[in-house]
Amino acid sequence: xxxxxxxxxxxxxxxxxxxxxxxxxxxxxxxxxxxxxxxxxxxxxxxxxxxxxxxxxxxxxxxxxxxxxxxxxxxxxxxxx
Amino acid sequence: xxxxxxxxxxxxxxxxxxxxxxxxxxxxxxxxxxxxxxxxxxxxxxxxxxxxxxxxxxxxxxxxxxxxxxxxxxxxxxxxxxxxxxxxxxxxxxxxxxxxxxxxxxxxxxxxxxxxxxxxxxxxxxxxxxxxxxxxxxxxxxxxxxxxxxxxxxxxxxxxxxxxxxxxxxxxxxxxxxxxxxxxxxxxxxxxxxxxxxxxxxxxxxxxxxxxxxxxxxxxxxxxxxxxxxxxxxxxxxxxxxxxxxxxxxxxxxxxxxxxxxxxxxxxxxxxxxxxxxxxxxxxxxxxxxxxxxxxxxxxxxxxxxxxxxxxxxxxxxxxxxxxxxxxxxxxxxxxxxxxxxxxxxxxxxxxxxxxxxxxxxxxxxxxxxxxxxxxxxxxxxxxxxxxxxxxxxxxxxxxxxxxxxxxxxxxxxxxxxxxxxxxxxxxxxxxxxxxxxxxxxxxxxxxxxxxxxxxxxxxxxxxxxxxxxxxxxxxxxxxxxxxxxxxxxxxxxxxxxxxxxxxxxxxxxxxxxxxxxxxxxxxxxxxxxxxxxxxxxxxxxxxxxxxxxxxxxxxxxxx
Numbered sequence: 126x127x128x129x130x131x132x133x134x135x136x137x138x139x140x141x142x143x144x145x146x147x148x149x150x151x152x153x154x155x156x157x158x159x160x161x162x163x164x165x166x167x168x169x170x171x172x173x174x175x176x177x178x179x180x181x182x183x184x185x186x187x188x189x190x191x192x193x194x195x196x197x198x199x200x201x202x203x204x205x206x
Numbered sequence: 207x208x209x210x211x212x213x214x215x216x217x218x219x220x221x222x223x224x225x226x227x228x229x230x231x232x233x234x235x236x237x238x239x240x241x242x243x244x245x246x247x248x249x250x251x252x253x254x255x256x257x258x259x260x261x262x263x264x265x266x267x268x269x270x271x272x273x274x275x276x277x278x279x280x281x282x283x284x285x286x287x288x289x290x291x292x293x294x295x296x297x298x299x300x301x302x303x304x305x306x307x308x309x310x311x312x313x314x315x316x317x318x319x320x321x322x323x324x325x326x327x328x329x330x331x332x333x334x335x336x337x338x339x340x341x342x343x344x345x346x347x348x349x350x351x352x353x354x355x356x357x358x359x360x361x362x363x364x365x366x367x368x369x370x371x372x373x374x375x376x377x378x379x380x381x382x383x384x385x386x387x388x389x390x391x392x393x394x395x396x397x398x399x400x401x402x403x404x405x406x407x408x409x410x411x412x413x414x415x416x417x418x419x420x421x422x423x424x425x426x427x428x429x430x431x432x433x434x435x436x437x438x439x440x441x442x443x444x445x446x447x448x449x450x451x452x453x454x455x456x457x458x459x460x461x462x463x464x465x466x467x468x469x470x471x472x473x474x475x476x477x478x479x480x481x482x483x484x485x486x487x488x489x490x491x492x493x494x495x496x497x498x499x500x501x502x503x504x505x506x507x508x509x510x511x512x513x514x515x516x517x518x519x520x521x522x523x524x525x526x527x528x529x530x531x532x533x534x535x536x537x538x539x540x541x542x543x544x545x546x547x548x549x550x551x552x553x554x555x556x557x558x559x560x561x562x563x564x565x566x567x568x569x570x571x572x573x574x575x576x577x578x579x580x581x582x583x584x585x586x587x588x589x590x591x592x593x594x595x596x597x598x599x600x601x602x603x604x605x606x607x608x609x610x611x612x613x614x615x616x617x618x619x620x621x622x623x624x625x626x627x628x629x630x631x632x633x634x635x636x637x638x639x640x641x642x643x644x645x646x647x648x649x650x651x652x653x654x655x656x657x658x659x660x661x662x663x664x665x666x667x668x669x670x671x672x673x674x675x676x677x678x679x680x681x682x683x684x685x686x687x688x689x690x691x692x693x694x695x696x697x698x699x700x701x702x703x704x705x706x707x708x709x710x711x712x713x714x715x716x717x718x719x720x721x722x723x724x725x726x727x728x729x730x731x732x733x734x735x736x737x738x739x740x741x742x743x744x745x746x747x748x749x750x751x752x753x754x755x756x757x758x759x760x761x762x763x764x765x766x
Contacts, residue, residue: 142719143732147712158720159299162729163448164471164658164692167479174481183450184232188298 129177129198136172141165151195156188173197179204209391210284210372211363213434218245218356226433229273230442230457232450237274242356244281244433247274250353251282252361255320258343262287262362264319265374265617266345267312269331271295272443275347276419279322281433284372287363291316291374291386292420294727295327301724302330309334313341315618316374316386320345368392374617375422375532377661386617387422387532397535397611398431400584404540405465405495411437412492414463416447416454421659422532423500427467431536437465451476452484455518462492467528469500469659473507474693477514491519495543499528500659502647505549505576507693522546529578529647533632535611538587539645541579548577548644561602563639563646577644585609587645589638594628604651605638606631653751655686655728657695662686662728664751667699670722676714676735677701683741683754687732696731698758703735711735734758 130151139145141161155161161169170181179201181190191197222242229237239247260266266288270276276292283290293312296305309331317340323331325348335341358364366372372394374386401407413432417424424444432439440461442453454476457463498508508525516522527547529539541547553566554573566572581587588596589603597603608631615623626633635654638647655662667684671677681702686695699722703714715735723729742753 144712144715147716157298159723159729160719162299162723163445164475165729166449167451167475171479171481183446186449 126198126202129201130194132176133169133173133194133197137161137169140172141168149194152193154188154192155194155197156192169197173201177201177205207368207392208395209363209366209368209370210394210434211287211358211361211366213395214241214245214281214285215358215364217241217434217436221436224436225438226436227277228438228440228461229277230440230446230453231273232443232446236440239274239277244277245285246353246356247278248281248285249356249361250350251279251322252286252363253353254345254350255283255286255288256362258320258345260286260288260320260343262366263289263370265289265291265316266320266322267316267318268292269295269309269321269323269327270347272441272445275322275324275350278350279347280419285361285363287361287366288319289371289374289388291318291376292425293376294418294420296330299723299729300727304725306330306334310336312376313339316376317618319343322347324348366391368395371614371617373425375425376420377422377532385619385622388614388617389532389535390614393611393614394426394430394434394535396584396609397426397537397582398434400582400609400611401431401537401540402435404537404582405543407431407435407437407465409436411435411464412440412461413437413465414440414454414457414461415466416442416444417467418444421500422536423467423469423530423659426532426536427497427499427530450484452480452488455480455485455488455490455515458490458493459488464492464494465497466493466495467497467499469694470498470504470507471501471658471692471694473498473504473511474691477507477510478691480514485518488518490515490524491521493520493524495526496520496524497526497528497540499530501656501694502649503527503547503576503578504693505574506690508547508576510693527576527578529636529638529645531634533613533626533634534585534607534609535613537582538585538607538609539579539581541577547579548642550575550577550641550644550646557602557648563600563602563641575646575648577641577646579645580643581607581645582609584611587640588631589640590633600639600641602637602639602648605634605636605645605647607634608632653685655684655695655697657686657697657728659694660727662697662726667697667722667726667728667730668749670725671699671701671718674701674714674717674721676703676705676710677718678703678738680749681738681741683749683751685751685755687755687759689731697728698732698734698755699730700734700736700741700754700758702738702741704738706737732758 138147226241320343415428417428552563664684671682
């Protein structure tokens, strides 16, 4: 789980926020806060699929399904099994 | 000349059972409506407006999401003779306070008599109302009674005249929200006739669209044009499309779509983000025009799109361009269907410094400019210098236009109308040039940022930035930076702050990102909190956006 969180956090900080040194807290809201905008949500889904072999459906790309790194990592973890 | 209600009536008399509109949803079946069903639904709303004593000629604001109610409420307003204006619905990321403030500002300028929304959003809407304002009624969709009969004679919309205002189109952006473009029946039909001709539009056409209806491209090309022309429209929500762009291709396949309009970024977005597994069975051979419009058009974006989808039946010559704006109802130019838009390779140095487009001399760097096409038959275009004199072919200047489909005016803003229309010519604020009759758009006169088809004023973003604690008023700069890969601009905000400690600066940068995101229509890409004296000012103390952009670009380069 920690590995997943750290991989995601690096990717989001560098590629979406363009601030590689930015620390994203595990419980920080990402979607509802607008930190990840709707155009970048697709990038997150594609990254997750390529890196973890886990699919996130388009209907799941919203804050109800995951809004924080912890929630996203848990979703990925549950599907890897 | 005719009016919207008259056109609907005559289409209905001819083919009442033809499918006019198919609404698509992310987690429900497609809903196809015949013209008869569409007009019955609309008549229910007309009756609600009548019961609420909303008069023809008054304005009604629609705050609704993609779906049946939005469609019925809009056409119901038309049949009743009231003037509809669609406002974006509150999104997850936007702060409700900001939304309320924007709505209150819109109400104060537009002075609507009614607002239509959902029951669960009624309280939100009411919180933006003030004692003594123009709004007499908040109409809740759930309480609109279904009409079982369609009686054209009882509908007051048939008393409207071709020269009357039929709808308002509000441009996006916080400042722009108060600028409602008022269009007459006649202007819209003049546009549809001229634009329809350039597209060879006919009743066999199927328009597939995901564009929002509060934007001119969505409202005119992706809604009114197909419905009033007797074509079929398949419409999905922009929120569904952005999460599943492949649905556009599936929809074109399913309904044999022939026409679509897309902003430039969408070509890159579709080319990069659609997985092949979502394209199984996709056949795009019915697409006869995919029209690039509302952002600067890029040849590279067409290439990427064409490469990605050519094996799914997409024809390269289907990729077209147009230059359009709400002030001309929609289209100003259109590339000629059947061939590829003209590409003009210009000398970069001459283009930037001499403001002229000419072929590059040997070995000089060049830019491939793609034409937006020729003016529609009812539109004249000319290019003006700063003293408003017409310039020679291939010289860059401000694009001005004249037509029989121009706006009646900015609603209740005669001051703005007077500034924008000079001697019968609308000054677009866009820079461009004409070469061999083809119009090329090269940029904006003002520093407006265009991101994902949305217009954003840097001043608004700078004002929001100044509201963040630690940022000095007047010590921030916002600009757009073209992102080659995404085919649109990235938004950059740089602010001078007190603390010099990097960790403190980072915190303020985060606060800026959060505040601007929640209070504007865009998300920021680069946010930098910097030491004082970073931002360059002109000798008169104004922030020089382009100079600061150059400086930022140079810093990014050194960091690579």
